[in-house]
Amino acid sequence: MVRYGRVLLQHQPEEATELLIDLCSGNLGKAPTHVHPPKNAEDKEKTTNGSGTGPAMLSYLGYNRVTGFLTGENQTSSTNGTPTGAQADGRVSQGEQPDVTDPPVIPQTPSYTPPSPQQYFAHFLDQPIMFIHFLESVALELWNQRVDAVPRTHDTPLPIREEAPPSYDDDPVKADQRAVWNTLLELYLASTLSKEGTTAEEASSKALGLLADTDLPYDPMHALILCSSADFKEGLVRLWESMGMYEDVLRFYMDKDRSSDIGNGGPEGKSPSAEVLRYLDLYGPTNPHLYPLVLRYLSSSPDILSRHPEQLASILQTIDEERIMPPLAIIQLMSRNGVTSVGSVKDWLRQKTIDTRDDISAVSGLLA
Numbered sequence: 001m002v003r004y005g006r007v008l009l010q011h012q013p014e015e016a017t018e019l020l021i022d023l024c025s026g027n028l029g030k031a032p033t034h035v036h037p038p039k040n041a042e043d044k045e046k047t048t049n050g051s052g053t054g055p056a057m058l059s060y061l062g063y064n065r066v067t068g069f070l071t072g073e074n075q076t077s078s079t080n081g082t083p084t085g086a087q088a089d090g091r092v093s094q095g096e097q098p099d100v101t102d103p104p105v106i107p108q109t110p111s112y113t114p115p116s117p118q119q120y121f122a123h124f125l126d127q128p129i130m131f132i133h134f135l136e137s138v139a140l141e142l143w144n145q146r147v148d149a150v151p152r153t154h155d156t157p158l159p160i161r162e163e164a165p166p167s168y169d170d171d172p173v174k175a176d177q178r179a180v181w182n183t184l185l186e187l188y189l190a191s192t193l194s195k196e197g198t199t200a201e202e203a204s205s206k207a208l209g210l211l212a213d214t215d216l217p218y219d220p221m222h223a224l225i226l227c228s229s230a231d232f233k234e235g236l237v238r239l240w241e242s243m244g245m246y247e248d249v250l251r252f253y254m255d256k257d258r259s260s261d262i263g264n265g266g267p268e269g270k271s272p273s274a275e276v277l278r279y280l281d282l283y284g285p286t287n288p289h290l291y292p293l294v295l296r297y298l299s300s301s302p303d304i305l306s307r308h309p310e311q312l313a314s315i316l317q318t319i320d321e322e323r324i325m326p327p328l329a330i331i332q333l334m335s336r337n338g339v340t341s342v343g344s345v346k347d348w349l350r351q352k353t354i355d356t357r358d359d360i361s362a363v364s365g366l367l368a
Contacts, residue, residue, distance in 0.1 A: 001019070001020060001023060001120065002119055002120070005020065005120055005123040006122070006123040006125075009123050009124065009127055009130065010126070013127055013130050014130070017127075017130045017133060017134050020117075020120055020123075020134060021133075021134055021137045021138060021141065023114070023115065024114055024115060024116075024117040024120070024138050024142065025114060025137070025138055025141035025142045026112075026114040026141075026142065027141060028112070029111060114142065116172065116176050117134070117135070117138050117176060117179075117180060118176060118179050120134075121179075121183065128187055128190065128191070131183075131187060132184065132187050132188075132191075135180050135183060135184050135187070136184065138180065139177070139180050139181070139184075143173075143177060145177070145181075145215075145216060147184075147206055147209045147210045147213060147216065148206075148209050156282075157241075157282050157283060157286075158212060158214075158238070158241040158242055159214050159242070160214075160242065160243070160244045161214040161220060161242040161243060174217060177217045178217045178218060178219055181210065181216050181217060181218040182218050182219055182222050182223070184210065185207060185210055185211070185218060185223055185226055186226055188203045188204075188206050188207040188210065189203075189207055189226055189227070189230040189232055189235070190203075190230075191203030192204045192207065192230070192232065193230075204232075204234070207232065207235055208234060208235065208238055211223060211227075211235050211238040211239055211242065212238050212241075212242065214242055220239060220242070220243055223235070223239055224236070224239055227239060233252075236252070237249055237252060240252070246279065246283045246287055246290060247290070247293065249279050249283075250276055250279055250280070250290060250293060250294065250297075253272040253273070253275040253276045253279070254272070254276055254297050256272040257271070257272035257273050257276070257304065258301075271307075273304055273307055273308065276294060276297060277294070277308060277311050280294050280315075284318070288322055288324045289324075291315055291318060291319050291322075291324055291325075292319070292324065292325055292333070294315060295312075295315050295316070295319070295330070295333060295334070296333060298311070298312050298315070299312075299333065299334045299336075299337070299339050299340045300337070300339065301339060302339055305339060305340065312345070313345075313347065313348065316330065316345065316348045317348075320348075320352075327352050
């Protein structure tokens with residue numbers, strides 16, 4: 001398959017891909033778990049007999065569809081699809097007829113070490129759809145890893161992805177896993193450019209699901225390069241979230257709001273400024289340094305401030321309660337450009353005046 005796999009994929013892509021999946025997953029000799037069911041009676045007859053209008057491609061390889069074994073010579077079939085000869089049943093001695101009612105004996109474990117799937121990556125150069133199917137099937141069969149084509153909900157924080165240990169690539173299994181998922185991400189991003197809306201949408205959804213899954217062993221830095229090269233903004237935001245780079249997420253939507261593209265900047269048609277505040281609600285409680293950043297953003301433009309007057313009051317209250325900034329620093333920040341009027345923060349100023357007066361009275365009572 002290393003030598004002739006590419007030629008086989010060019011002539012029989014589906015059959016060759018299934019054979020490579022069995023080979024790399026360690027499923028040769030075991031019951032098939034991923035073979036697609038026949039679509040009609042004709043396909044079912046081809047699957048049963050191992051032949052259709054011509055000889056089956058896998059029969060030339062000595063691949064027995066019934067037992068899943070690679071054999072040294074081709075299989076033959078009778079007119080009713082029943083194997084004949086000594087190879088039909090290993091228990092049948094010469095001259096005896098096999099008992100077709102007994103199921104074949106299928107071993108539970110392979111009698112070989114599955115090869116690295118990376119050996120066959122180059123074979124799929126002109127077969128991107130088959131390549132995706134091959135990688136997804138191998139990851140599921142071999143390591144029980146999969147990605148769901150459904151984006152996560154946008155109301156829960158994304159867990160921070162842990163960095164891989166320095167000896168990550170010393171383990172060949174881990175190296176194969178990372179190569180598979182890095183390649184899958186690249187294929188998903190390429191499919192997002194498809195002219196078919198359904199294909200592009202599914203590929204985008206899978207890419208986002210892959211990036212949001214902190215258990216999948218892809219390389220974050222490689223993923224950043226891929227998403228940046230493909231201009232996949234949503235993927236970049238997901239990566240920044242998973243890496244704890246929350247300031248980058250906020251600044252991305254802040255810059256988007258200041259640019260000419262102020263339309264639907266986030267999921268579900270939300271404006272960029274609404275996305276800034278949503279991410280602040282998600283990550284601000286555990287990252288207090290984000291509040292001064294958003295406060296500076298809200299007070300940078302009359303248009304932005306007019307859209308979120310209630311959020312401004314809420315942010316000021318949180319900064320006070322958590323003692324993130326002293327009152328004088330807050331006043332200096334909001335008065336730097338004349339955008340914030342006294343009327344927009346009068347409630348906060350009144351409360352700070354009352355609190356200061358109470359503090360002065362308390363101190364004066366202690367000194368008296």
